[in-house]
Amino acid sequence: MVKCNSTTRLFSLNNKVILTQTDTTVGLLSQDAKKLREIKSRQQTKPFICVFQDFTALKSHSIRIPNRFKRNIRRAKKTTFIVKNRAFRVARSPLHSQLLSKLPWAYSTSANESGKTFQRDFCEQKADIIIENKQGLFESKASKLYKINQKKRKRLR
Incomplete structure (x- = not known):
């Protein structure tokens, strides 16, 4: 486990x-889904x-967004979208974006066991690297979730 204040190291x-701390809640990030x-x-x-770090990384990942929703996705904050059964979000918070500058993309999930609440000691044991800013790690509400197809957008959460 490594604790540091800056992602440059x-x-x-x-x-x-x-x-x-992700843009929505405490999260675990990795490129290894397993x-x-x-x-x-x-x-x-x-x-x-x-x-994703930015929309360029999203585009290079072969996720094609319907034209009628591109503007909504660009302007959305703390929102996850599902297009053709692939869920994605573009990072907005400065720390999250800075971390993703080292990785153009990462899988993200809340920092807890499935169906349970956030427990700091459990997460610290399981994480290889802990990045914490002045506000610390805190649990807040999850991102909004929309499913998009060619014609409509449906809110799931």
């Missing part, structure tokens, strides 16, 4: 599990949200 984040699934005791069939 982190050089190899691939396949590491990172505990950090590790996250083990930590959370999550079902194999339940996918993770993919968080």
